[in-house]
Amino acid sequence: MRILTAAIISEGFLLVAGELLLRLLSLSVDWRPSLHALALGSALTLPLLLANEIAWKRSLRYPTSTYSRFSREIIIPLCQRTPPLTALIIAILSGGCEEFFFRGALHSAVIVYLPQWASCVITSLLFAAVHFIGNFRRFAAMIPLYGAVGIYLWVVAWATGSLFSVAILHGLYNFTVIMRVRQALRSAQIHSA
Numbered sequence: 001m002r003i004l005t006a007a008i009i010s011e012g013f014l015l016v017a018g019e020l021l022l023r024l025l026s027l028s029v030d031w032r033p034s035l036h037a038l039a040l041g042s043a044l045t046l047p048l049l050l051a052n053e054i055a056w057k058r059s060l061r062y063p064t065s066t067y068s069r070f071s072r073e074i075i076i077p078l079c080q081r082t083p084p085l086t087a088l089i090i091a092i093l094s095g096g097c098e099e100f101f102f103r104g105a106l107h108s109a110v111i112v113y114l115p116q117w118a119s120c121v122i123t124s125l126l127f128a129a130v131h132f133i134g135n136f137r138r139f140a141a142m143i144p145l146y147g148a149v150g151i152y153l154w155v156v157a158w159a160t161g162s163l164f165s166v167a168i169l170h171g172l173y174n175f176t177v178i179m180r181v182r183q184a185l186r187s188a189q190i191h192s193a
Contacts, residue, residue: 003078003081003082003086003090004086004089004090007089007090007093007094008093011093011094011096011097011098012097014097014098014100014101014102015096015097015100015101017101017105018097018100018101018104018105018106019105021105021106021109022105022108022109025108025109025112027105027108027109027112028108029100029104029105029108029163030163031162031163031164031167032161032162032163032164032165033162033164034162034164037160037162037164037165037168038164038165038168040156040160040162040165041156041160041162041164041165041166041167041168041169041172042168042169042172044156044165044169045168045169045172045173045176047152048149048152048169048173049173049176049177052173052177053180055067055145056071059071066139066141066142067142067145069138069139070139070142074135074139075181076181076185078178079177079178079181079182079185080181080182080185082178082182084179084182087174087175087178087179088175090174090175090178091171091172091174091175091178092171094170094171094174095167095168095169095170095171095172095174096167096171098127098170099153099157099163099166099167099170100163100167102123102124102126102127102150102153102154103123103153103154103157103163103166104163106119106122106123106126107119107123107154107157110122110123116158119154120151120154120155120158121151123150123154124147124148124149124150124151124153124154125143125147125150126150127146127147127149127150127153128142128143128144128145128146128147128149128150129143131146132146153166153169153170156169
């Protein structure tokens with residue numbers, strides 16, 4: 001329950017902050033929901049999932065790497081404590097609220113003053129940094145990886161013109177990763193029994 005409460009608070013904060021930023025600058029974002037955007041967001045989840053699977057398997061060969069430590073200390077325990085329904089709620093919240101803030105409100109604010117490429121870099125680095133609040137010193141080496149994920153999400157939002165498609169991508173990715181880790185842990189328990 002604490003995981004869900006933390007998600008509601010953190011994602012709710014991003015939602016409120018994004019809305020305040022848009023109102024302050026008299027801007028708006030367009031979600032552009034459609035079946036096409038839903039299909040695109042779903043399909044564009046696959047490259048990110050594949051990259052994650054490769055990184056995860058590679059980290060098993062390097063147990064002292066930052067990625068491996070982050071997986072062991074943060075991701076695996078989080079996934080173990082997150083039942084499927086909670087994972088689904090968290091996926092919807094993170095996909096919707098994080099994309100609304102980073103690729104929606106913050107991007108809209110940044111491009112008022114700076115070019116598109118600057119928005120890509122700034123929003124992606126802030127997106128990465130937010131994921132390590134409270135663990136920044138221990139896992140700062142993960143910022144480039146999460147920044148690359150932020151760039152991928154930014155490019156999808158820019159290329160599709162749909163915040164909805166990137167929110168679907170982000171939420172589906174989070175849900176699938178949680179379920180994949182849970183499945184891998186169950187499989188490991190079965191094989192060790």
